[in-house]
Structure formats: C-alpha cells, structure tokens
Amino acid sequence: MASSTTVKGCMQKIADGSVHTPAGFKAAGLHAKVKRKRKDLGVIVSDVPASAAAVYTLNQIQAAPLDVTRESIAAGDTLRAVVANSGQANACMGKVGVADAYDMRDQTAQALNLDPLDVAVASTGTIGERLQMENILPGIAQLQPETNRAAANAFAESILTTDTCTKETCYATEIDGKTVHIGGVAKGSGMIHPNMATMLSFVTTDANIAPDYLQQALSEITDRTYNRITIDGDTSTNDMVLTLANGQAGHEPLHPGHPDWTHFMQTLECVCIEQSKQIARDGEGATKLVEVNVQGAPTDEDAGKIAKQIVGSDLLKTAVFGTDGNWGRVICAIGYSGVTIDPETIDIAIGPYMTLSQSEPVDFSEEAVTAHLQQDEVFIDVNLHLGDGTGKAWGCDLTYDYVRINAGYRT
Structure with a gap:
C-alpha cells in the first residue's frame, strides 16, 4: 500500500x-x-x-x-x-x-x-x-x-x-x-x-x-x-x-x-x-526550476500575468543559467507586461535577498545571490504595493542544451 x-x-x-x-x-x-x-x-x-x-x-x-x-x-x-x-x-x-x-x-x-x-x-x-x-x-x-x-x-x-x-x-x-x-x-x-x-x-x-x-x-x-x-x-x-x-x-x-x-x-x-x-x-536542457511570486498587484489576474512575463523572459532565463543576479531583467519584464503599475513602488528579491525596495536599488551580496542561483530551485519575489492581487508562475533556465536538443529534434 x-x-x-x-x-x-x-x-x-x-x-x-x-x-x-x-x-x-x-x-x-x-x-x-x-x-x-x-x-x-x-x-x-x-x-x-x-x-x-x-x-x-x-x-x-x-x-x-x-x-x-x-x-x-x-x-x-x-x-x-x-x-x-x-x-x-x-x-x-x-x-x-x-x-x-x-x-x-x-x-x-x-x-x-x-x-x-x-x-x-x-x-x-x-x-x-x-x-x-x-x-x-x-x-x-x-x-x-x-x-x-x-x-x-x-x-x-x-x-x-x-x-x-x-x-x-x-x-x-x-x-x-x-x-x-x-x-x-x-x-x-x-x-x-x-x-x-x-x-x-x-x-x-x-x-x-x-x-x-x-x-x-x-x-x-x-x-x-x-x-x-x-x-x-x-x-x-x-x-x-x-x-x-x-x-x-x-x-x-x-x-x-x-x-x-x-x-x-x-x-x-x-x-x-x-x-x-x-x-x-524538466524543460529541455533545463538545470533549474524557476518560481516567480508576485504580490501587491491590482488583481490576481494581473499578478499572474506579470509572473508569467518574468519567468518567460529569455534574458532572465539566461541570467539564471549564468547565475547572474541581474534584477534589471526582472523589472524590465514587469514594465512590458501590459499591466498598469507604479514604477516607483516595486520590490524585487532573488531568493531571500532584496535587490530593489520601492524601486530603489538595495546593496546586496552578489556572492550570496549567485549562490542562490546555483541551486536547483530559484525563487524570485516581486511586490508592486498596489493591491491584494497575488500570482505565481513557473519556468526554467535557458541553456546550451536547449539549442542542441531542438536543433536535432528530428535527427
């Protein structure tokens, strides 16, 4: 049993x-x-x-x-x-x-x-x-x-x-x-x-x-x-x-x-x-699961839309693969998500490490963020401070093996 x-x-x-x-x-x-x-x-x-x-x-x-x-x-x-x-x-x-x-x-x-x-x-x-x-x-x-x-x-x-x-x-x-x-x-x-x-x-x-x-x-x-x-x-x-x-x-x-x-x-x-x-x-060639959690959005639908936009960003996915704590790729994806936001109230954290608070850069340990990005599961948290909407999305890193697998899919 x-x-x-x-x-x-x-x-x-x-x-x-x-x-x-x-x-x-x-x-x-x-x-x-x-x-x-x-x-x-x-x-x-x-x-x-x-x-x-x-x-x-x-x-x-x-x-x-x-x-x-x-x-x-x-x-x-x-x-x-x-x-x-x-x-x-x-x-x-x-x-x-x-x-x-x-x-x-x-x-x-x-x-x-x-x-x-x-x-x-x-x-x-x-x-x-x-x-x-x-x-x-x-x-x-x-x-x-x-x-x-x-x-x-x-x-x-x-x-x-x-x-x-x-x-x-x-x-x-x-x-x-x-x-x-x-x-x-x-x-x-x-x-x-x-x-x-x-x-x-x-x-x-x-x-x-x-x-x-x-x-x-x-x-x-x-x-x-x-x-x-x-x-x-x-x-x-x-x-x-x-x-x-x-x-x-x-x-x-x-x-x-x-x-x-x-x-x-x-x-x-x-x-x-x-x-x-x-x-x-188990994404093709993937080495890491990426989970994006968005809070403080106007609605749950808006939060989910932003989370999907972030986790789907090729630039973000390659940064995760390269263990580069480039939070700029996160805020960029938020900005073109199509959701109305306040550019002055955004928090971003990579793992437990705050990198942006109220849209102001925060001093953080690059070594600590890199260590988090080396884990099998990577977490990115965003708070927009605009409402009660929450949403999650999941993806993976984008690797050399993804190109290799798909370049030879039929061969």
Missing part, C-alpha cells in the same frame, strides 16, 4: 501514488515500435463511466485527437478510457489524420468492450508525420490495463517525448468522511508556453462530481497552474488536460455549496501545481 504524508489540513500526499491510486482506475503502457526503444502507447481506464472535463491548447492549429476527444466528451460528458501515443503528434495531417484518430478510438473501444464515444484520444510527438497505424493498432490490442504502480509507470513512460523523466503524483483528502484520491500523470519538456504547452496531463479521481462542476473546477485551476508555466514561448497543437472522476469514493455529490468543496479544490490544485512544476523543472 502506498504511504502518505500530511501536507495541508486533511490533505495528504501519497508517496507512491499515480493515476491508478483512485479507486476503479487501471493503466497500461508498452512499446508499439512507433519509437525505436522507449514505450510509446498507453491507456487509462475507469471501471465505470466517469465525469469528464478537459482544457485544450489555444493554438488555432489543433491536432486531430483533440477534435475526437471533444466529440467523445460532448456526447455524454462521461468517458471510460483515454488512449495516448508518443512519437508522432498526428497534427496537420488533414483528413487522413482525422481518420487515424478515429481508428485509434475505435480500436481501443473494441479492445476494452466499450462504445467508441467512451474513449478519448491523445497524441504527442513530431508534427506533420502520419501515425504508424500498422504498429499502433496492434499495440492497442495488446494493452492490458492493471491496477498497480508498474502499470501506471508504464503509461507515464509511454507519453514521453524529449522528457528526461516521468511526471506522476497523487494526493488524498476527505469528503463526507470518505477518503478521496486525486492522481496525475503528465508529459512536457519543450514547446511550452501559456496557455498550455506541448503538454499532456491526465488526472483521475474517485470523487463523485457532476461533469459541469468538474469542468468548472478544472478550468479555474488550470488558469492558476498549467497556464502559468513556460519553457520556450511556443504553444503546441496537441496540448490537453483531461480529468476523469468516477465517483467510486462513495460520498455525496460535490458542488460549490458542499461543505468539503474547498478540500476538493485544494487537493486538485495541489495535483495540478505539482504537475506544472514537474513539467517546468
């Missing part, structure tokens, strides 16, 4: 948890030979129909699997399974790409004895290459979903592209005295920028919640989490966050007026924050 650690209130982090941990979910992943060696095909399955909610990339060019998934969810707001492949994105392939996405859905439904509209589809990889259906369709028939850690990890491996590691997490809370689990698995490494990224994230929960309330919760939390990460300023064609809630925990239905609604929202947000940070930390 997975061990747990109390994080906040009744919330617990499940040490070895993933998408299989919530009751009634199984997973599988295998090597279908789309890629040379690594796993490239996987499935998550709910034992019963699950309320479904999704958020998609805002890129106007969207891959065929997103349209197929929208259709499945719209048919009844529930799903039983999601099938995903890596290696090819099935994007910009015209009619043949749409047909291939439907074939993935139909083959998965047949293999699991489901209706095709019970199945969502996701793909990630190179744009403009046709799916290797001669490998994918037989691979789907070989998938054997199971409820164990190895199966969940196999799925996590099957969706990776340039990622260097899997990204899994799970938290638990109490609803009506019943234990509710929320598990997540994600991929994302490059071509990541709000809103969303070359990012797939799948969240499972045994919570009992209607699809419209689940969509409300996911959309709200996505704005504060997945939409606050940036690696390189590009927004992909395939990005999706998909959440399934199958009600197997056995509590009364959740809604915003439920006394434990806050517990559910906090736990779901913890899962999404952790997934977002895992993605940002």
